Amino acid sequence: MNSMCAKTAVSRRIKQLVLGCSLIGLAWQVSAQTQVQDAWVRATVAGQPSTGAFMTLQADSDSKLLSVQSPAAKTVEIHQSTMKDDVMSMRQVESVALPSGKPVSFDPHGYHIMLIDLTAQVQEGSKVPLTLIVENAKGEKETIEVQADARALGMADHSKMH
Structure with missing residues (x-):
């Protein structure tokens, strides 16, 4: 059960990192329009x-x-x-x-x-x-x-x- 919780926590952390990187990319795109x-x-x-x-x-x-x-x-x-x-x-x-x-x-x-x-x-x-x-x-x-x-x-x- 502990390994399952660890995998879920890692998976959740990866999703947060991907979302964060996506938002940073979106912010860069907006600031680079003009x-x-x-x-x-x-x-x-x-x-x-x-x-x-x-x-x-x-x-x-x-x-x-x-x-x-x-x-x-x-x-x-x-x-x-x-x-x-x-x-x-x-x-x-x-x-x-x-x-x-x-x-x-x-x-x-x-x-x-x-x-x-x-x-x-x-x-x-x-x-x-x-x-x-x-x-x-x-x-x-x-x-x-x-x-x-x-x-x-x-x-x-x-x-x-x-």
Whole structure:
């Protein structure tokens, strides 16, 4: 009887380990849905109220960037810059499509993240925390924490665009 109890206990332990490994694999799969590369924020000068954040996103399934948050700004919006009749304009967008397997660039001339009403000057060389919310086609949301590098001035100042 003791050997039967021991076999049952071993069997139960193996099942627990397999379940645990499966859950770890599932957690890894969820956290690896969207990759973020080369995240950076344009450094600011004292008193500058806003700046832009840029990066490349690539999702492993059809998804969309829904929102971005940061303690560095009171308001964070997803924007798109466009050129029409030699006039650059910028407008807020609700979300950005992330087609499966295709990198989507967030840069000063297209989609980008606006950090508005900055809580402090963004110093070159510092890190700016960003939280991205991405939703896949199944409606599953993913939260991605990013530490964006603050890079030197020299990019266009988006705070004065209309």
